[in-house]
Amino acid sequence: MRYKELVDVYEALTSTTKRLEKTTILAEFLKNTDADILPIVTLLSLGKVFPVWSEEEMGIGLKLLMKAISLVVGVSPEIVEDNVRDKGDIGLASEHLFGNRLQSTLFTRPLTIVKVYNNLVKIATISGKNAQSKKIRILIELLTSASPKEAKYLTRTVLEELRVGIGEGTIKDAIAEAFDINKEVVERALMLTNDPGIVAEVAKEEGEKGLKRLNLTPGKPVKPMLAQLSKNIKDSIEEMGYALCEIKYDGFRVQIHRIGDEIKIFTRRLDEVSDAVPEIAEYIQKCLPEKDFIVEGEIIATKEGKPISFQYILQRVRRKYEVERLRLEVPLTMYLFDVLYYEEPLLDLPFERRREILESISKSKKGKFGLSKQVKVTPEFFERAEDLFEYSIKKGHEGIMIKDPHSPYMPGIRGKKMLKFKAEPETLDLVVVGGTYGRGRRANLIGSYLMAAQDADGNLKTIAHTATGLDDATLLELSNKVESIMTEKKGRKVKAKPEIIIEVAFSEIVKSPEYESGYSLRFPVVKRIRDDKGLDDIDTVKRVESIFNMRD
Known part of the structure; x- marks a missing residue:
């Protein structure tokens, strides 16, 4: 052809x-x-x-x-x-x-x-x-x-910038329409394989039955299940009826695969980082059975037993050289919280059962490897979750996760089966699509950044300019990054290839015709550059609407 x-x-x-x-x-x-x-x-x-x-x-x-x-x-x-x-x-x-x-x-x-x-x-x-x-x-x-x-x-x-308005949602619908297959079946096959090419081929040659046979395979990572924001602990637990609550660690989420004797560690962007964190592979070798599996957890950096800044973990995960030196300077601890595969796919099992399996196959290694601290909570005793939240904050973590014990694992899906409750204000992960050069001593630096979320079709919609929260070193790093992927410059304004993900905190979401999303962030503040996330991980306009409606 x-x-x-x-x-x-x-x-x-x-x-x-x-x-x-x-x-x-x-x-x-x-x-x-x-x-x-x-x-x-x-x-x-x-x-x-x-x-x-x-x-x-x-x-x-x-x-x-x-x-x-x-x-x-x-x-x-x-x-x-x-x-x-x-x-x-x-x-x-x-x-x-x-x-x-x-x-x-x-x-x-x-x-x-x-x-x-x-x-x-x-x-x-x-x-x-x-x-x-x-x-x-x-x-x-x-x-x-x-x-x-x-x-x-x-x-x-x-440059992977096709610009024809096609995202994974359109691909899913096109495969379903082309081969007359239920959309849900196609969606599940895509979730489990992360390979639309294979899904299209199987759909054409084997139809719906063939797609239903596709399943999770160690060595091929899947998108992580995502959490929604919990407005408050009590209401969330009452809505679930019964919940498993865990500490929310401020770390680097990873998916760990064992295939034979090989250990592969993937980020939430599905990049393999095994060589950058060799001690994690060592912990896994010692603390989990010699069976094929896929487990999920959080890596945190610690000092004197307490978690330290997320940026230190990024230093480790980014590094290809001097790994052994950094291993001593930035020690890592691994907390597992889910198992997706153990000799066979486990996605469809309820979370409570998956947790039981994880507990049965894991050995702890004090200070280096363990399972996320968890409590079982019913509405009558919701204070247990509040106690866990206070304990989490006291230990330097972010808050708690509130999980439906009856829920299957849903790759790439953000829903009410998994909630997060944090001490800090809610944040959004947005992509830089442009910016404006500063004035005075910052005239040679891009001082304000135009941020965007994605709509249901994967199109980027602007939502805010942010310039607050950047120290001089981070501003210089970010400005250089944007200049290296700049696609247009007119006067002080620039446009950039959508690659850099930033976590943005804000005080409020308001409706605004100024931005393409129809919304604006009040007092947006750069919390951190998220090198662990890619364009597919940024927040959606739908989520912005959800937060806006919840705060109304």
């Missing part, structure tokens, strides 16, 4: 803002795609080359891509950069430049989807000496054969 056919679909998707129309366009294309390339097509439809849990990445930044474009179209990198700045998008700039290119290569062959995919995968495998020049050569091979429209989407795909 030619790449042009996929590009035509991209164009059709871009031509409408209606989700149902986008779903039908994509469903028709998936239905008419051969099963052997369906996994590739499905991933490329999302602007991705690898499933979200894959460790592979192309490692191509904007500057390297602009250099490849300049070599193909026969202009200077500065001209390419000017076009990107003027258009505000690498794809539109590429389309313009390729439409006016000064040189062309004879005997080019039409691009196929398989050729595009294989070359992009090949780029990800290149490392070591002369890696950049090798990556550019492969890029040039693709771009040389590309039409202006193909260049538009090729360059966007390289």
Whole structure:
């Protein structure tokens, strides 16, 4: 299948803002795609080359891509950069430049989807000496054969910025429509595999029965189950009727997989960080059986037995070098709170039963490894939960979790089966989409940041500007990060690729026509940069509405 056919679909998707129309366009294309390339097509439809849990990445930044474009179209990198700045998008700039290119290569062959995919995968495998020049050569091979429209989407795909308005929700609905399968079945298959390509292929070849056979597999992480905010402890427990309450640790949430003799540790972004925290793998080896499993827990950094700043944990998890030195400087403690797989999938078991299994297979290691402190609470004795909350705060933790003991594990779902009650004001995880340079001594730094949440279709909707809460060092770090992914600059205002996630505290949510979300945050304060979270983890406009309604 030619790449042009996929590009035509991209164009059709871009031509409408209606989700149902986008779903039908994509469903028709998936239905008419051969099963052997369906996994590739499905991933490329999302602007991705690898499933979200894959460790592979192309490692191509904007500057390297602009250099490849300049070599193909026969202009200077500065001209390419000017076009990107003027258009505000690498794809539109590429389309313009390729439409006016000064040189062309004879005997080019039409691009196929398989050729595009294989070359992009090949780029990800290149490392070591002369890696950049090798990556550019492969890029040039693709771009040389590309039409202006193909260049538009090729360059966007390289940077994973497809901009056709397709998210996981649309993919789910398109697969269901294309192969006449219940949406809930498709959704569950996607939750358990985190691989829309595999789900599409199985749906086409095996139908609903095939999708129902897909299940959790150690080695392939799933999105974590998410918690809603509890307004108060007593009401939450009365609504559940009976609850399991645990300490809420201010740490780094991880999912730990054992496959044979191998231990893999994944962040909530599904990045593998096993090499950065070797002691956690050692604790797991010693304290859990030599069986295949998937467990979930929180890593915290401690000093003299007390938890210390979340930023210290980030130092550990980010590091690829000097791990042993940091291991001594920033000791880690592991608290497990759930098991998703033990010799077989356990997701559908009630949480209380999963906890019992976790307790039966775990050995504690004082000061280094254990299970989250938990109490069973009924409405008549809700004070037990309040006592746990006070104990948690006294020990330097965030608060408590209130969990429905009858609930199955629901990957990626935020609901009332798992609640959090914290001492601090509620926060939102938002993505930086732009900013404004400061004045005076901060004229060379981006001092105010434009933040966005995502709507039901995965589109980003602005909600606030924030400039408070940044010390000089963090401001410099954040400003440099935004400048490195800047896509447009006009006067003091800039736009940026949506990559940097920030946890923002606020005093109140109010309705506001000033921002695309329809809401605004009063007195927003930067609490911390969340390097442990990705774009898929940011909060939704729906959650903003929920908090707004709850506080009314």
